[in-house]
Amino acid sequence: MSSFANSPSKGARGNSIAVKGIRNGLLFSIADDVSFADAFAELTEKLQGEKRPGEKDSPAVAVYLDFGDRELSEEDDSAVRELFAGNEDFTLESMEGAPQVRDLRHKDPYVLKSTVRSGQVIEHDGDIVVIGDVNPGAQLIATGDVYIMGYLRGSAHAGASGDHRAIVAATYFDPIQVRIAGVIRRAPERRVQAAEMEFAYLDGEHMAIEKMEALGQYRARGRTSRVVV
Numbered sequence: 001m002s003s004f005a006n007s008p009s010k011g012a013r014g015n016s017i018a019v020k021g022i023r024n025g026l027l028f029s030i031a032d033d034v035s036f037a038d039a040f041a042e043l044t045e046k047l048q049g050e051k052r053p054g055e056k057d058s059p060a061v062a063v064y065l066d067f068g069d070r071e072l073s074e075e076d077d078s079a080v081r082e083l084f085a086g087n088e089d090f091t092l093e094s095m096e097g098a099p100q101v102r103d104l105r106h107k108d109p110y111v112l113k114s115t116v117r118s119g120q121v122i123e124h125d126g127d128i129v130v131i132g133d134v135n136p137g138a139q140l141i142a143t144g145d146v147y148i149m150g151y152l153r154g155s156a157h158a159g160a161s162g163d164h165r166a167i168v169a170a171t172y173f174d175p176i177q178v179r180i181a182g183v184i185r186r187a188p189e190r191r192v193q194a195a196e197m198e199f200a201y202l203d204g205e206h207m208a209i210e211k212m213e214a215l216g217q218y219r220a221r222g223r224t225s226r227v228v229v
Helices: 036-048 074-085 212-221
Strands: 017-022 025-030 061-066 090-094 110-112 121-124 128-130 139-142 146-152 155-158 168-173 177-180 183-186 198-203 206-211
Touching: 017 036, 025 036, 036 074, 074 090, 110 121, 128 139, 139 146, 146 155, 155 168, 177 198, 183 206, 198 212, 206 212
Parallel strands: 025 061, 061 090, 110 128, 121 139, 128 146, 139 155, 146 168, 155 177
Antiparallel strands: 017 025, 168 198, 177 183, 198 206
């Protein structure tokens, strides 16, 4: 996450924008008593001043803007969107403040205790856990993570709503295709080893595979890097 969540504002008004780290990214709260021109100038300065050299492959940080009671004109709205469109480090998720609590609540996983056969498609808003095999021609699509306690020989899509932090894990990792958020990779040509659970994750725009024992480090550090598919 960007370091300026705890930095003092340094724009046109000096403190017209408060930045707070939230679960999904960063929340920018713009004071009501500052003009849009001044607020836009400060926002521009903050974004330009937080380039991350050497981290070009890092996923963009999600930004939520809260303009309070201010009503933006079409011209102002377009200016803000264009500002983010030209920034590789940050992506504009909303101009209506932070996500509502109901959008962040825990979602129960879908647990299936059987083999997923060819032609079957399982979709779930949350994690998918399969205690069994996923055969070629079967598809799993989850907005969260995908875990297979068996062979993954079909296709798995984690983070289907755009979550770049989602993973696909399997005891025997031999998929036809893996997709995380919008990144798609076909399986590498390699012999399936004895049972030792592995997971696929995004390292920037690349997909990588690690042993399951590294998952804790990946969650803690935000990203790891090793085998690129």
